[in-house]
Amino acid sequence: MRLYSLMAGVLVIAGAGSSPTLLAQSYSLREPLADTRTLQVTAQVQGQGTLKTPTQEKKDLDLPLEVQASLTFYERRLPSAGRDERAWRSFRLYDNARSNIKVKNQVTNLTLSSLVREVICEGQREGVLLYAPKMPMRRHDLDLITIPGDPLALLALLPSSDVELEETWKVPDWAAQMFVGIEAATSVEMSGKLIAVKDQIATIEFNGKVAGATIGALTEVSIKGTATFDIANQLLTSLKMEQVEKRSVSTVSPGMEVTANVSWQRKVSPSVTISENQISNIPFDLPEISKLLLFKSKHWNISLIHDRNWYVFQEIPEVAVLRMVDNGSLISQCNIAKIGSAGPGQHVAPEKFESDIKASLGESLSSIVDKGVVEVNSGNYIYRVVASGSANGLEMVWIYYLCAAEDGRQVSFVFAVEGNNIEILNSRDLSMVESIEFEPVGP
Numbered sequence: 001m002r003l004y005s006l007m008a009g010v011l012v013i014a015g016a017g018s019s020p021t022l023l024a025q026s027y028s029l030r031e032p033l034a035d036t037r038t039l040q041v042t043a044q045v046q047g048q049g050t051l052k053t054p055t056q057e058k059k060d061l062d063l064p065l066e067v068q069a070s071l072t073f074y075e076r077r078l079p080s081a082g083r084d085e086r087a088w089r090s091f092r093l094y095d096n097a098r099s100n101i102k103v104k105n106q107v108t109n110l111t112l113s114s115l116v117r118e119v120i121c122e123g124q125r126e127g128v129l130l131y132a133p134k135m136p137m138r139r140h141d142l143d144l145i146t147i148p149g150d151p152l153a154l155l156a157l158l159p160s161s162d163v164e165l166e167e168t169w170k171v172p173d174w175a176a177q178m179f180v181g182i183e184a185a186t187s188v189e190m191s192g193k194l195i196a197v198k199d200q201i202a203t204i205e206f207n208g209k210v211a212g213a214t215i216g217a218l219t220e221v222s223i224k225g226t227a228t229f230d231i232a233n234q235l236l237t238s239l240k241m242e243q244v245e246k247r248s249v250s251t252v253s254p255g256m257e258v259t260a261n262v263s264w265q266r267k268v269s270p271s272v273t274i275s276e277n278q279i280s281n282i283p284f285d286l287p288e289i290s291k292l293l294l295f296k297s298k299h300w301n302i303s304l305i306h307d308r309n310w311y312v313f314q315e316i317p318e319v320a321v322l323r324m325v326d327n328g329s330l331i332s333q334c335n336i337a338k339i340g341s342a343g344p345g346q347h348v349a350p351e352k353f354e355s356d357i358k359a360s361l362g363e364s365l366s367s368i369v370d371k372g373v374v375e376v377n378s379g380n381y382i383y384r385v386v387a388s389g390s391a392n393g394l395e396m397v398w399i400y401y402l403c404a405a406e407d408g409r410q411v412s413f414v415f416a417v418e419g420n421n422i423e424i425l426n427s428r429d430l431s432m433v434e435s436i437e438f439e440p441v442g443p
Contacts, residue, residue, distance in 0.1 A: 028234070040268070049259055070099075072094070075092045087156075111153070177210055320337075397415055397422055
């Protein structure tokens with residue numbers, strides 16, 4: 001008889017004449033801390049529900065929503081950067097990611113940019129943080145690779161100690177919040193249970209609900225699903241999960257009631273290997289450039305860089321509207337508009353720009369607080385005007401920028417911010433404007 005069979009059959013004798021009792025077998029459902037394997041992950045997401053958009057009558061308009069998404073990537077764990085959520089880090093090589101989104105009769109197809117292949121994943125309480133190590137990503141690329149039930153986050157839901165068959169454990173609050181991606185949780189309830197073991201494959205059941213807020217919207221997420229774990233190879237191998245999300249309308253996004261069915265498979269990669277050289281120089285601290293996102297206009301040949309608190313609210317040929325949300329509150333709105341081109345080396349005169357501002361603000365304007373040229377090394381001309389006043393009973397500050405390229409192309413910015421939020425804005429308007437690039441125009 002093999003040794004493990006003998007161990008499984010140990011009898012505990014409570015005393016003379018007592019009945020023999022078989023010790024229950026317990027199982028480790030944890031991957032190695034210093035795992036050097038390269039894993040291949042293939043994921044699919046199917047969702048349906050409704051988007052809720054406000055109307056002028058202040059009623060929500062329900063629009064049917066259907067989502068299909070798929071992605072494949074290779075992943076290797078990175079050393080821990082701390083405790084709890086900071087312990088979960090990985091390096092990913094994305095092979096592909098695509099989605100098909102249908103809102104009523106409008107269909108949008110998105111594919112991952114060819115520039116986004118290497119991605120670092122870091123656990124944070126408010127969700128898995130994804131960033132490219134060498135350049136800012138576009139918002140739509142970030143959204144493409146941010147999926148419910150991320151494998152890295154699911155690892156944090158596994159029990160920290162050995163469990164027996166039919167045993168239930170409470171998932172730590174930080175891990176549950178990270179798994180569903182809610183920024184500020186007000187209530188958390190999530191548990192796991194080992195429901196079966198067959199041929200060294202464990203089946204685990206997860207159930208839970210997390211409520212709170214995401215980008216300023218009240219949010220409630222419920223999940224139920226099953227995962228499989230290869231005990232012999234210490235490997236989390238699959239997930240099938242249903243996630244129901246209810247989110248209210250916010251200042252930057254529509255509300256939603258969506259049910260998503262998520263499935264992924266995970267195995268040791270048969271062909272691709274992430275080497276030690278590829279991960280040896282990845283820092284524990286997030287590089288500043290990686291915290292930023294790239295906005296590339298659909299309608300004009302311009303691009304700029306902004307931090308992740310800014311969201312594109314609207315983009316049409318005449319204007320692009322971005323809104324900044326911090327800790328759930330709307331801090332500022334930025335309107336970017338294209339101006340008619342001047343001749344090479346020319347731009348709208350500062351006096352004309354200032355008079356247009358006064359005409360636009362009208363009785364809302366109290367005074368021009370500051371004005372002048374902003375010195376930059378890009379070759380662009382930037383003129384800045386700061387105005388103060390009031391609107392709808394609120395003290396307001398408007399920060400205007402005139403930006404002109406050397407070839408005469410021009411755009412304007414206006415940042416509207418309540419006076420008591422000017423410190424939170426903290427010159428992020430200027431850093432955005434300074435980053436603007438007028439890209440070459442084709443023949």
